[in-house]
Amino acid sequence: MTQRKAADPTRQAILDAAQTLFVAKGFAATSISQIAKKAKINQSLIYHHFDNKETLWKQVKAEVLGDHMTQLQNMFDADLDLQSFLIAFVSKRFRIYAEQPAIARMLKWQQLEGNAPALLGTNDGKVEHMLQCLRTMQAHGHIRKELDVHHVFHLMMATTSTAYDAYMSFADPNEKMQFMTLVIECLYQGLK
Numbered sequence: 001m002t003q004r005k006a007a008d009p010t011r012q013a014i015l016d017a018a019q020t021l022f023v024a025k026g027f028a029a030t031s032i033s034q035i036a037k038k039a040k041i042n043q044s045l046i047y048h049h050f051d052n053k054e055t056l057w058k059q060v061k062a063e064v065l066g067d068h069m070t071q072l073q074n075m076f077d078a079d080l081d082l083q084s085f086l087i088a089f090v091s092k093r094f095r096i097y098a099e100q101p102a103i104a105r106m107l108k109w110q111q112l113e114g115n116a117p118a119l120l121g122t123n124d125g126k127v128e129h130m131l132q133c134l135r136t137m138q139a140h141g142h143i144r145k146e147l148d149v150h151h152v153f154h155l156m157m158a159t160t161s162t163a164y165d166a167y168m169s170f171a172d173p174n175e176k177m178q179f180m181t182l183v184i185e186c187l188y189q190g191l192k
Contacts, residue, residue: 011049013039019060023102027057064103068096070126072104076133082142082192086156086184094159094167094180107161127153143191152191159187 021030032053036043050056070093080088087101097104134149143152163183170176 008049010039010045013041014046014049014056015060015063018056019064019102022057022060022109023105027053027113047055053073064100064106066100068103071096076130083184083188084138085137085142086187089158090160090163090184090187091178093157094164097161097164104164111161112124116172117147147191156187157189159183 014035018030018035021034021038030053032046033043035056039046046056050059118169131149131153134143134152137143138145138147138149143149160183163179165178167179167183170179
């Protein structure tokens with residue numbers, strides 16, 4: 001990212017301004033003119049670097065997710081039984097939210113905006129890779145055959161996103177661990 005900042009400071013200023021506004025206000029309440037004003041640039045420069053606001057949203061989301069999505073992808077590559085995989089997956093997702101609250105806020109805004117298809121994904125191929133790994137787990141009998149892997153993937157992502165809010169409401173570390181264990185068990189029972 002440092003190299004990108006040096007390579008194109010205007011593009012990075014747009015991404016930084018858009019991230020600040022998207023995290024604070026969501027997609028619908030953030031306008032291109034507000035982003036341009038925050039970045040201290042002419043609005044036309046945004047369209048020079050990004051096709052539209054949806055593309056900018058996805059790029060900001062990809063930047064915020066950064067290395068975390070790659071780490072999740074690597075978990076899908078691991079040859080784990082379903083329960084071990086879910087333990088690793090839920091733990092990692094909760095850690096990601098704790099380390100990067102901007103991710104959680106953007107995903108909440110995305111949910112509030114009805115998960116519009118134009119806002120989903122980051123167009124980088126990682127999700128398709130994870131879906132293929134789920135298909136492999138399904139082929140090996142770790143996930144019930146009748147389940148659609150797209151539904152499984154979205155269930156896992158949505159469950160961890162929503163469950164994290166409840167997880168953070170517990171002050172006692174033992175309660176947090178019990179709650180996370182319950183989330184994992186519910187996913188496991190639903191998928192096996």
